[in-house]
Amino acid sequence: MKIEKIEVRRLHLPLKHAFETSFGVQTKRDFLLVSAHGEGETGYAESVAMPFPFYNEETTDTIIYMLETFLIPLVLTSPIERPEDVARLFAPIRRNNMAKAAIEGAVWDLYAKQKGMTLAQALGGERTEIEVGVSVGIEPSVEDVVQKVEGFVAEGYKKIKVKIKPGFDIALIEALRKRFGDSLPLMADANSAYTLEQIDIMKELDQYNLIMIEQPLAHDDIVDHAFLQNQLKTPICLDESIHTAEDARRAIELGSCKIINIKIGRVGGLTESKKIHDLCQAHNMPVWCGGMLESGIGRAHNIAITSLPNFTIPGDTSTSNRYWEQDIVVPEVAFLKPGILAVPDGPGIGYAINWSAVQALQVHEKSYTMADVKS
Numbered sequence: 001m002k003i004e005k006i007e008v009r010r011l012h013l014p015l016k017h018a019f020e021t022s023f024g025v026q027t028k029r030d031f032l033l034v035s036a037h038g039e040g041e042t043g044y045a046e047s048v049a050m051p052f053p054f055y056n057e058e059t060t061d062t063i064i065y066m067l068e069t070f071l072i073p074l075v076l077t078s079p080i081e082r083p084e085d086v087a088r089l090f091a092p093i094r095r096n097n098m099a100k101a102a103i104e105g106a107v108w109d110l111y112a113k114q115k116g117m118t119l120a121q122a123l124g125g126e127r128t129e130i131e132v133g134v135s136v137g138i139e140p141s142v143e144d145v146v147q148k149v150e151g152f153v154a155e156g157y158k159k160i161k162v163k164i165k166p167g168f169d170i171a172l173i174e175a176l177r178k179r180f181g182d183s184l185p186l187m188a189d190a191n192s193a194y195t196l197e198q199i200d201i202m203k204e205l206d207q208y209n210l211i212m213i214e215q216p217l218a219h220d221d222i223v224d225h226a227f228l229q230n231q232l233k234t235p236i237c238l239d240e241s242i243h244t245a246e247d248a249r250r251a252i253e254l255g256s257c258k259i260i261n262i263k264i265g266r267v268g269g270l271t272e273s274k275k276i277h278d279l280c281q282a283h284n285m286p287v288w289c290g291g292m293l294e295s296g297i298g299r300a301h302n303i304a305i306t307s308l309p310n311f312t313i314p315g316d317t318s319t320s321n322r323y324w325e326q327d328i329v330v331p332e333v334a335f336l337k338p339g340i341l342a343v344p345d346g347p348g349i350g351y352a353i354n355w356s357a358v359q360a361l362q363v364h365e366k367s368y369t370m371a372d373v374k375s
């Protein structure tokens with residue numbers, strides 16, 4: 001497949017409401033829209049790093065640097081037959097997974113479009129509909145979260161994930177169980193806010209029939225998580241700790257988790273996401289698709305990967321209107337039925353770009369061809 005030109009646009013997309021996690025607050029999404037052109041088709045993907053290095057080490061600016069200095073020149077000057085070749089090209093470059101994923105994803109979309117397939121089909125996905133949940137941020141009070149959850153339950157979301165941090169944990173879960181009962185599919189995401197010194201809090205959370213506790217301990221740990229998993233009946237789900245299929249293998253062998261959250265950006269792209277999916281499937285470990293407050297482009301990629309068979313737990317791919325007044329895709333991501341998204345049947349990601357919205361949000365644009373990177 002020929003990749004003739006790559007474009008990078010930086011966009012600032014305002015969030016409807018501030019989104020707070022244990023590591024920080026966001027009021028807008030600062031991300032890159034990457035386009036890969038070849039043979040008359042264009043593939044799209046977005047970068048998912050936060051503007052600050054508090055979730056992982058990458059930021060939007062480190063991604064621009066990596067794309068421009070290393071990744072785009074490699075893609076424009078190397079023979080590429082399939083998207084997996086891009087992952088292979090990038091393998092000697094350590095980490096910078098979200099930078100790699102931003103361009104690898106655009107190549108996957110381009111590949112699917114050149115072959116006249118959906119991205120889901122190109123990835124080997126089978127599902128035509130997926131179940132989704134919603135991630136609810138930290139609010140000033142427990143009652144504020146309960147109210148938000150009320151709205152999402154009414155909308156039909158299949159899983160409710162709430163963010164927790166020390167001092168905003170047990171009382172929150174207790175209030176949610178009291179209000180919605182024991183059958184609400186509820187989980188908590190700590191974003192690494194705890195250590196084993198706070199194991200008593202984890203043991204208390206263990207009493208609330210949560211479907212999982214996501215990343216309670218350090219972002220770079222699988223040893224303490226294994227110890228903790230042994231003490232809990234609630235499954236631990238790893239997010240921040242898993243960057244590769246090798247990380248997943250080690251976590252499975254150690255017993256560090258019972259579930260893995262796959263984020264395409266965190267693991268360096270769709271090729272690695274598929275590998276982790278396949279590995280987990282072989283070990284009877286369910287996976288689900290996490291989110292990074294993506295625009296519709298990232299959402300479309302998340303929907304496509306979720307069509308693979310071992311994505312058996314609803315992911316964080318909520319609808320466009322959960323975060324955006326106006327998304328940058330047409331049509332916007334919306335429920336087919338409550339809590340259910342259709343896997344689109346158009347070529348590639350199956351969503352078109354709303355160019356007037358992009359134009360209005362764009363703060364930077366640059367285009368790269370073979371001639372640019374050689375000079």
Ligand SMILES: O=C(O)CCC(=O)c1ccccc1C(=O)O
Pocket residue numbers: 021055134135189191239290291292293294316317318
């Ligand atoms: O709705 C979403 O996109 C998921 C939101 C979310 O939970 C999240 C958002 C930003 C960074 C990390 C996380 C996380 O899953 O840990």
Ligand SMILES: [Mg+2]
Pocket residue numbers: 189191214215239240261290
């Ligand atoms: Mg998480």
